[in-house]
Amino acid sequence: MTSTILSLAISTSQLVLGIAMCLSCWRLIKGPRAQDRVLALDSLYLNAMLMLVTFGISTSQTIYFEAALVIGLLSFVATAALAKFLMRGEVIE
């Protein structure tokens, strides 16, 4: 009974996060300017990170936590570098 509730909640939240990823992909493709695309990419990173945490709960493995941590780090580096690129035209001066 309790595992039914839990697995139902996990699959529902994965579905909801998947819809959120599709919406950010839509903004990534459509986004009128470059900064909209960077923002959508940041949002996509966040949604993927949360999706990995839910995968970690559904498989009872803590290895997904490390993957989520790495994705969080990559999200920070990628968005900071892209914002620097939009500002100055190059990343490393």
Added chain:
Amino acid sequence: MNALYALPEWAAILVAICLLVGALITLAGTIGLTRFPTFYQRIHAPTLGTSFGAAFILLASMIYFSVSEARPVLHELLILIFVTITTPITLMLLARAALYRDRAEGRDVAANAVEAERGETTGQ
């Protein structure tokens, strides 16, 4: 692929509620990202997911692993602290870059916003 641990009932319901609330808050933030009309409004929306959406889902993960392994498992706090610290930094950098690009193209967004606000307060 391991199966789900059989949690006690209160823990299962708590984990399920935290997961659903976190996922729905994140979805609300992403809907805001797609629906707001201007970039400076859109940049506020995904922070809903980085603050409370991430907090609820990571809380669910913490409760699940703590109850199932019968010891406190708190390493999800690392992700939460990191996301909370880095989101304002990256979004501020991005907003400054967007403002710079708008000004370089001759569209002074800040001055237009000030004028619009002045027009609203004086009554059209």
